Amino acid sequence: MLFLGRSESFQSGTSPEVGRSGGDFVKLGHWRNAIRSMRVAQIRGFARLLILFGRSRRGAGLIMRARRSRVIRPVLERLLAFHGTFPSIEAASACAVRYVPESHDHPKQMSLHSEFAQVTRESDYPVLFFLAPIASELRSVFDLGGSVGNLFFQLDRHLHLSSDLVWTVHDLPFKRNAMVEFARSRDEGRLRFSDEFSSASGVDLFIVAGAIHFFEPTLGTLLARLDRFPKHVIINRSPFSNLDDIVAVHDGKLWVNPCKLHGIDKFCSAMRGLGYELVASWPVHERRTRVPLFPDCDGTYRGFYFRLTEDPERA
Ligand SMILES: C[S@@+](CC[C@H](N)C(=O)[O-])C[C@H]1O[C@@H](n2cnc3c(N)ncnc32)[C@H](O)[C@@H]1O
Incomplete structure (x- = not known):
């Protein structure tokens, strides 16, 4: 998302919103949705993999060790995004809505x-x-x-x-x-x-x-x-x-x-x-x-x- 916005603004020399036709916005929207869908699929796939791995004793032990590591945990959290853990429901909400906007209102x-x-x-x-x-x-x-x-x-x-x-x-x-x-x-x-x-x-x-x-x-x-x-x-x-x-x-x-x-x-x-x-x-x-x-x-x-x-x- 960030990459698309930046490249567009470099071409026009202005902010991405200025001087763009309706068609460009639609295209940009499609790209954003496609990239978001891929990221959500990656998050869900990685979460499933970790859950499967954690079902074995050895896997569970390794995940618990990784969870305590100040180096590995941030990497896992980045890959897990909304499938990570949070300090509060408000923090979880702020993260989740960036990937899947619908919640109790669906x-x-x-x-x-x-x-x-x-x-x-x-x-x-x-x-x-x-x-x-x-x-x-x-x-x-x-x-x-x-x-x-x-x-x-x-x-x-x-x-x-x-x-x-x-x-x-x-x-x-x-x-x-x-x-x-x-x-x-x-x-x-x-x-x-x-x-x-x-x-x-x-x-x-x-x-x-x-x-x-x-x-x-x-x-x-x-x-x-x-x-x-x-x-x-x-x-x-x-x-x-x-x-x-x-x-x-x-x-x-x-x-x-x-x-x-x-x-x-x-x-x-x-x-x-x-x-x-x-x-x-x-x-x-x-x-x-x-x-x-x-x-x-x-x-x-x-x-x-x-x-x-x-x-x-x-x-
Ligand atoms: C899984 S549904 C359960 C519905 C019903 N009690 C049942 O057993 O089938 C969870 C419900 O909790 C409601 N809910 C979630 N957060 C809430 C909140 N902060 N205050 C009041 N209701 C909330 C949702 O809107 C939803 O209707």
């Missing part, structure tokens, strides 16, 4: 989530198991990263949730219309959309499926901001780290989503610190996130069920 995600409303995935069964005994008591639910509200429809099919229930979806603001429209198309009046995390205060159930890895703070830190803690907290279908926190990028090919694999120990101890007991946790085998530079991180997707035991101040 329209295919919306249609995918609408389809998920019709199916019960393997990882939904532990949630159904733990919710079945308390489903009839639930009157308020906060669904973090709830997209079009697909989780509600999927669970309601089995649990027949109360007609008095208010199910609040909290997602990025641009998802509001899609959620509202989806609920309307199904003649469902129990769903609401909220931009405010504070709407989670004191709910019967706080649920987050496939989304806690998109949040920088640990869940304990998020919940600590609430005036009153939710009674039941279910986290499902997110990749976690058996090591410390790792910020990486989840590559959905058409889109990329910066994410944080929260370290399990820190994650659970923050919840215990708020007065929650861990009732159960389960692995989710439907998918796995592999981080090329961290072959020692298992990246297994997991689910957790926490129940509030004590909250003298806030319950």
Whole structure:
């Protein structure tokens, strides 16, 4: 990209934008896209290679040594670009957008989530198991990263949730219309959309499926901001780290989503610190996130069920 811009400006003796016809811009755009596509293919190819190499003990050992080397690591990071690791989700985002601009806003995600409303995935069964005994008591639910509200429809099919229930979806603001429209198309009046995390205060159930890895703070830190803690907290279908926190990028090919694999120990101890007991946790085998530079991180997707035991101040 840099090379093309410079050569053009040398020819004209001005900046690349001055004195150029529309056709030149189109050509320049094509070249830029072609070069970007090649670079993205190189990044993905190298990441795959490293992941494959890291599956052997010897390969994993070598990558871990390279990761600690002040000389080799920058070279690997350059080759991995958005498949590297980052100090924060913001830094991961700034890198990823230069290669693949689409993220949570890709329209295919919306249609995918609408389809998920019709199916019960393997990882939904532990949630159904733990919710079945308390489903009839639930009157308020906060669904973090709830997209079009697909989780509600999927669970309601089995649990027949109360007609008095208010199910609040909290997602990025641009998802509001899609959620509202989806609920309307199904003649469902129990769903609401909220931009405010504070709407989670004191709910019967706080649920987050496939989304806690998109949040920088640990869940304990998020919940600590609430005036009153939710009674039941279910986290499902997110990749976690058996090591410390790792910020990486989840590559959905058409889109990329910066994410944080929260370290399990820190994650659970923050919840215990708020007065929650861990009732159960389960692995989710439907998918796995592999981080090329961290072959020692298992990246297994997991689910957790926490129940509030004590909250003298806030319950
Ligand atoms: C993989 S989808 C999960 C959708 C649904 N919960 C499910 O299990 O099928 C992740 C969702 O998290 C949402 N999300 C990502 N970052 C977010 C943020 N900062 N605040 C609110 N929602 C966010 C995305 O827009 C997306 O709808």
